[in-house]
Every structure is written in C-alpha cells, then in structure tokens.
Amino acid sequence: MAKRHDFNFEGGEILSKIAAWWLVSYKYYLEIDAEHFNWSKNLTDNSINSRKSNYERSTQYHEKWLKEVLKMNQLDKHKNSGNLSGNEIKSMARELIKKLENQ
Structure with missing residues (x-):
C-alpha cells in the first residue's frame, strides 16, 4: 500500500484521504x-465510499485544492x-x- 501524502494547506488532511488525482x-x-x-x-x-464521504464534507476547499493541484510538480x-x-x-x-470561476 502506498504511503499517503500529507498536503500542507488548508484542508490538506482531508485531501490526503481522498488523493489529489481522485478529487480532480x-x-x-x-x-x-x-x-x-x-475515478472509479x-x-x-x-475506498470509493470513503473518498466520496470525504469529498462531500470538504466542498468548501475544492476550488482552492484545484488551484493547488496546478502547482504540484x-x-x-x-x-x-485511474491511470x-x-x-x-x-x-x-x-x-x-x-x-467554477464562470458560475
């Protein structure tokens, strides 16, 4: 099993449970x-149910996380x-x- 990555930004502990690729x-x-x-x-x-649960309780961070994904190298x-x-x-x-910005 791969080691979970800890993200050092707001809500990062939740994104660590979801995975950046899965969120996107x-x-x-x-x-x-x-x-x-x-994603499936x-x-x-x-695993899917756990990620969905964390996804649903973290909607306030999604736009910020998407912007953080763009910075990831x-x-x-x-x-x-998901290959x-x-x-x-x-x-x-x-x-x-x-x-999101056009809504």
Whole structure:
C-alpha cells in the first residue's frame, strides 16, 4: 500500500484521504463529463465510499485544492489507479477552475 501524502494547506488532511488525482477525476465526472470513470477504476467499493464521504464534507476547499493541484510538480511520481498522467490531471483541474470561476 502506498504511503499517503500529507498536503500542507488548508484542508490538506482531508485531501490526503481522498488523493489529489481522485478529487480532480471525480469532480470532472460530476461537473464536466459524466462518461469519465477513471475515478472509479481499480478501487474497492469501500475506498470509493470513503473518498466520496470525504469529498462531500470538504466542498468548501475544492476550488482552492484545484488551484493547488496546478502547482504540484510530482503528480506522475506515484501511479494512480485511474491511470491519469500529471498533464491530464492538471488539464482537468484547469477546466474545472474555469467552470467554477464562470458560475
């Protein structure tokens, strides 16, 4: 099992439980593309349910976290179960930020 990364910004302890790649992928599924299912690949139901619970209780941080994702330089360091590259994660985050800022 991979070691959880601790994020040093507001709400980072919750994002550590979710994973940055998962936050972006799941939010992208909800907000942009209902056919995007990378967030659910290779995860147990328990893991998905836990991440969803943490996601739902942390909505006040999501926009800030998406902006933090854009600053992350090592998104490709650890493979994620959604098989998303760092560039893909950042591209989705940019699209989500744009949508949030236009609401």
